[in-house]
Amino acid sequence: MEPLELLYEPAGLPAFPLAQELAALYPGTLGFPADCVYANFVETIDGVVALPGIPRSNRVIADASDADLFVMALLRACADAVIVGSHTLLASPKNVWTAEAAFPPAAAELAELRRRLELPERPDVVVLSRRREIESAALGDRLHVRSDVVDAVAELRDRGCRRILCEGGPTLFGSVLEAGLVDELFLTVSPLFAGRGLPLVEGVELLPDRRIAASLAGVRRHGEHLFLRYALER
Template sequence: MAEDGAAYPAGGTPSGSLQPLELLHEEAGQPRFGLPPELATAYGGDLGFTPPCVYANFVTSIDGVVALGPEYPSSGSAISGREPADRFVMGLLRACADVVLIGAGTLRATPGHRWTPDHVCPQAAPDFAELRRSLRRATRPELVVVTASGDVPTEHEALQSGALIATTVDGARRLDGRLPPTCHILTADEGSTLRMADVLAALHAQGHTVVLTEGGPHLIGHLLGEGLLDELFLTTSPVLAGRADTSRPGLIAGLELLPNRPTWTDLISARRRDSYLFLRYRLRTPRAHGGPRPALAH
């Protein structure tokens, strides 16, 4: 649910500049990292993950729209209304992760964005840095862009800052000599298709076991289709987006689950800030019947 940048007052801390989230529900026994005090105050409690873990973060309108279409760059900002609490949660979830995993479509749809904690919530940067030090994480999470075809905007600011491009042999050939020197190619499969299980296995081999994905909907569909998503953080914004003649996807694209492949979740945390809801779901045991795993082909 990446959004473009926004200005914030210099100095201060999350608890000094943001009204703390109100805790409505939390399942007992959740893993805890031991957040720095300022982050714990702003979040309304602690937060943690048990590796290996893949968790997603999205903002949605009341009527289930997560993106407004290709003609509206950075549409997550319009859906969230640039709510400071949503941006803080986005930054906090990034600060917990080894990597931030996105699809090439999300990269193209969000020009000027950088998938770092401080980009969306700069006033919390010192506390995010303290958290990452305590977790023995790198200074910032590594950005991983998934593209089977190798079609990425190589001039994007996020790539100029450095990223890992997960692609196929065909995609790597297309990108040969076009990427900034700060980028590296991860070739996870042969041919023109790409499986997310192979991408995650390659990331795990590099020690990246706590993976945040911010989509988009097609990437989430592939992760769900392969049974690889563990948790979902969903911000419900108090806005109605509507649909008419534009493509306005929901959380999942390219995969149908109901009625034959229902994927049930458990609500393990709920927080509120004014009319915004911040929900955390855990996916239940992967489906026993299995089924074919779709390959990423774009």
């Protein structure tokens, strides 16, 4: 894979010790404050993140970008825990939400990053569902099902999980956004129009009454794909 190109990054971001191979592919800095909830999505130019009923809709949305998978892997490698909505789990029940599963060519470097960050081999995975009948053979006892996202994040923090990655989908993202829990958003914009499908945020009404704004914390480019990093105002 060709490296991403750094177009903009503000000074003063926390910087984790990436191995040279990872730093070469992801120029600039990557790091998080001690307690942080960050989300990662890929969307089309017209803001669509999922095409209900279409197999492998995420890859279609991402236009099969390897760089998107690489960034996903890097973000997973920094996480103590990953939270997902039940529909996202059911859309890909074999998903294990590990860094190496997203980008196997850098498995060794990603595992090394987790060691440097003193993280366990794999993140915990919390599935949000009010139905509690979720099962995933792939995740076994690392899978936790919770029915309230605010409580789930508090419980993770009590257990020492400091950096929590929200991998969607848009309904779960809407509820964590509305709860004021999101610190950062990593958003890949793929060079496609969808014309249909689910937008990045579902199920909550924000504007005009609720203003949630963000500042740019990074812009990278890989071919025609843009990789945006936003820090949300708290």
